[in-house]
Amino acid sequence: MVRIRRADVNDVEQLLDCERSVWESLRGVLPDEFLEGELRRYGSAEARERTRRFLESPSSIVLVAEEEGRIVGFAEGSVAAGVSRLGVIGVREEYRRRGIGLRPLEEFVKESKRRGAHKVYLWTPAALKPAIKLYVKAGFVPEGFLRKHFHGMDMIIYSKLLE
Numbered sequence: 342m343v344r345i346r347r348a349d350v351n352d353v354e355q356l357l358d359c360e361r362s363v364w365e366s367l368r369g370v371l372p373d374e375f376l377e378g379e380l381r382r383y384g385s386a387e388a389r390e391r392t393r394r395f396l397e398s399p400s401s402i403v404l405v406a407e408e409e410g411r412i413v414g415f416a417e418g419s420v421a422a423g424v425s426r427l428g429v430i431g432v433r434e435e436y437r438r439r440g441i442g443l444r445p446l447e448e449f450v451k452e453s454k455r456r457g458a459h460k461v462y463l464w465t466p467a468a469l470k471p472a473i474k475l476y477v478k479a480g481f482v483p484e485g486f487l488r489k490h491f492h493g494m495d496m497i498i499y500s501k502l503l504e
Contacts, residue, residue, distance in 0.1 A: 343413065343441055345448050348403040353392050355412040356405060357383050363431030370468055375492040402452050404445045406432065416445035418453075418463075425453035427463040430472070437471070446479050454503045462500040466491075473497070 348356055361383045364376055382388055395401050400421055406414035414432035418425060427449060432442045453461050462484065465472050476499045485498035 343406050343408045343439075343444065345404055345406055345444050348396055348405045348412075348415070348417075350393050350396055352405060352412060353389050353396070356403070356415060357388060357392060359405075359412045359415055359433060360429070360431065362433050366434040367469075371466055372492045372494060375494065402449055402456070404448050404452070406436075406441050406445050408436070414441050414445055416449040418449065418461075420453055420456045420458050423457060423459050425449075425456070425458035425461040427461060430463075430475075442475050443479060446475065450479065450501060450503065458503055460500055460502050462498060464496050464498050467495040467497050473499075 361380060364379045364383075367376060382391075395417075396403055398419070400419045401417070402419065402425070403417040404415065405412045413436040414430075416427060416430040418427040418429075420426075427446075430442065430446060430449075450461055461481075463476070463481070464487070465476065467473075467486075479501070481499040481501045483497055484500045487496040487498070490496040
């Protein structure tokens with residue numbers, strides 16, 4: 342049974358491992374230079390410290406999906422000035438297509454609202470079709486399009502107004 346909970350500083354190693362696994366699984370979908378840049382951020386003492394600081398920041402929201410003590414997914418972002426930004430969300434490849442990703446996303450939206458946000462937004466590469474389906478299922482709508490943006494990728498901005 343998967344449980345969604347807030348991450349804490351004791352989760353740093355597992356969280357970084359899960360994030361690394363998610364980025365690795367996107368080889369062949371996203372540009373190699375983009376993925377290499379993301380993957381370089383993991384594994385160092387600096388990455389662990391940066392993650393620790395992010396977890397401790399009052400504006401951060403970091404949720405994990407955990408099954409049998411293993412972090413299998415996550416959603417992380419921050420809230421500022423009444424707007425919440427979902428920075429990254431992912432599920433380990435072997436746990437996908439089980440509805441796990443929707444749960445931390447929905448909890449992220451709820452936590453954003455509890456913290457006073459009136460809107461949640463995110464950017465996603467247009468190539469990530471399963472992620473886009475997830476966002477639409479959760480009630481997000483396209484708000485903007487960035488053609489040939491990061492590393493030449495088309496990006497879509499999705500948002501959800503919170504009532």
